[in-house]
Amino acid sequence: MRTIIHILFVGCLCLFALTGTAQQVTFCGEIVPMERDFVSYKLMDVIKGHLKYRNFLPVLKAKTDIYFPVIIPILHQYNIPEDFKYLPVVESGFTNATSAVGAQGVWQFMPATAAAMGLEVRYDNDERNHLLKSTHAACRYLQQLYGQLHSWTLAAAAYNAGAGNISHNIKKQGSSDYYQLMLNNETAQYIYKIIAIKQLFESPELYIPGFGYNVFNKENVNVSVFSKPSSGATPTSKDFKSIRITVDVKSRSKAPVAAAVFAARLQQNNSFEDGQLVSILLLDDLQANGVYIRKNTKLSGRGWIVSDRVYVDLGFGNTITLCDAGGRKGVPAGSLKSGEDVRLLKI
Secondary structure, eight states: OOHHHHHHHHHSSSSOOTTOOOOOOTTTTEEETTTSHHHHHHHHHHHHHHHHHHHHHHHHHHHHHOOOOOOOHHHHHOOOGGGGGGGGHHHHSHHHHHHHHOOOOOTTHHHHEEETTOOEEEETGGGOOOOOHHHHHOOOOHHHHHHHHHHHHHHHHHHHOOOHHHHHHHHHHOOOTTTOOOHHHHHHHHHHHHHHHHHHHHHHGGGGGGGOOOOOGGGGGTSSSSOOOOOTTOOOGGOOOOOOOOOOOOGTTTTOSSSSSEEEOOOOTTOOOTOOEEEEESSEEETTTTTOOOOOOEEEEEEEHHHHEEEEEEETSSSSSEEEEOOBEETTTTHHTTTOEEEEEEE
């Protein structure tokens, strides 16, 4: 009887995301210690800071769609973790800006560092502004930093502060844990800023509780992800409630992987709009969070368009994720019209 109730409940209702679901956060394959309160709170503060400027997020996301296909293959060529694609997002927002201290280009190289990495820096030819050449130079520099510090997190911190400063603080403080080191304010915030952008771009649904707000939707500029501010008021830090992302301590030793993959098929929807229900037909038996659902059962969840993809809340928190046939989170908006095969990944 209990199983039947579960099937009817899940199959007929749009369920909302479960609070407190374990969510592992990583950077370059290294676990971010979210079980430490100060790390969790600090990351959420940085994410909330980004969301205050959410009008710019769609613009920034559009730039990544242009630049990432150029940068990612070069990162792979040098065996640099792909998460470093977010470094120039934080450094320059993909502009050839010049900082107050003289750093320039998408990767914000200082003149001496650029020259040491093989870039020509002259008034009539500054290769820091050349995307391909500067990306190769950045990869060589990151390889060098990793060789000195043996941690990609510390290498990223050293990109901001210099390897000498990071090494000095490690020796002085007796710890090589970035999240424990006492560093200057800019470097202490640096990794959190990169991770925050990664989280917002890769897991936006985590910051849309109940899928009630779309961080990439310009029309919702006066709505907070965490709470609604007073009518007509400009959101401030007081308008945001704290949210904790907890981590499953049993799986801290490795990055999360799909424990099971279930086949499913989208039900055709020729006129989908943001916030509407999306129906999915199970092609496999599914078991998750104590719920067993037989194949050929139809599940419904509310869908939200984030950038050019539709994310659907199926009511299992973040344990079951809707992906396209290739395993990428979310499905292209056009898939709803054609009723394509999809995958449900159980983490």
